Amino acid sequence: MGGSSFRGLSTQVANDELQKWQYGQIKENSPAMLSTLENYWLEGAGVNWKGSQAVNNPWSAAFISYVMKKSGAGSDFPYATAHSTYITKSIQNRKQNNSNPFKGYRTNEVKVEPGDLVCYSRAGSNAGYDTTGGYTSHCDIVVSVSGNQADSIGGNVSQSVSKTSVPLTADGKIDTARTSKPYFVVIKNEK
Numbered sequence: 001m002g003g004s005s006f007r008g009l010s011t012q013v014a015n016d017e018l019q020k021w022q023y024g025q026i027k028e029n030s031p032a033m034l035s036t037l038e039n040y041w042l043e044g045a046g047v048n049w050k051g052s053q054a055v056n057n058p059w060s061a062a063f064i065s066y067v068m069k070k071s072g073a074g075s076d077f078p079y080a081t082a083h084s085t086y087i088t089k090s091i092q093n094r095k096q097n098n099s100n101p102f103k104g105y106r107t108n109e110v111k112v113e114p115g116d117l118v119c120y121s122r123a124g125s126n127a128g129y130d131t132t133g134g135y136t137s138h139c140d141i142v143v144s145v146s147g148n149q150a151d152s153i154g155g156n157v158s159q160s161v162s163k164t165s166v167p168l169t170a171d172g173k174i175d176t177a178r179t180s181k182p183y184f185v186v187i188k189n190e191k
Helices: 003-020 031-045 051-056 060-071 083-096
Strands: 102-105 117-121 137-146 149-157 160-167 183-189
Touching: 003 060, 003 137, 003 149, 003 160, 003 183, 031 051, 031 060, 060 083, 060 137, 060 149, 083 102, 083 117, 083 137, 083 183, 137 160
Parallel strands: none
Antiparallel strands: 102 183, 117 137, 117 183, 137 149, 149 160
C-alpha cells in the first residue's frame, strides 16, 4: 500500500468513526456506543475491556490504534493503550532513521498533512519531544488541511469522537503561538 492510499484510508476510517458518533453529539456513556468502545479496546489496543471498564478508562489511544489497524498499518504501528507508547516509538524511529514509516518530528520541523498524528501533553505531564517513559498525552489524526488550519479527529475528546481545529503557520507547521494545547510532536505517516 503506498503512502497516499494509506493516508487516505486512515483519514476515511477516522471520518467514518466521527460520523458514527454523530460528530461528537453521542457521548461515551450512551448504551448504543458500548460495543464500539469495547471494539476500540480489543481490536485497537488488544485489551478485552468490557462494560464500565471500556467506558471509564481513557480510550483515546485505543481509538487511534483502532484507526491505524483498520487502515492497514500492520506491524509498523505499535498499537497501545497509551499515546506515549507510539509517540516514543515514532521518535525512536526518526532518531534511528530506520525503515519504519511512522516517524515523530518536532512541531517546528515538518508540515502537517492528512494522515499525520498531532500530539500534545496533557495537563500536568509537561511531556516534550525528548521525554521518555510513560506520560499523559493525547494524539489526533489529521483529516484535512486548508489554509492556516488542519482539522483532526480524536477519540475520548469531550467524551466522544470529535473534530478539532489545529492552527498552522504560513508554511504549514503547527502554530504553537495560536493554540493553548502544548503540541510537541507530529508523527509523519509515510506508510
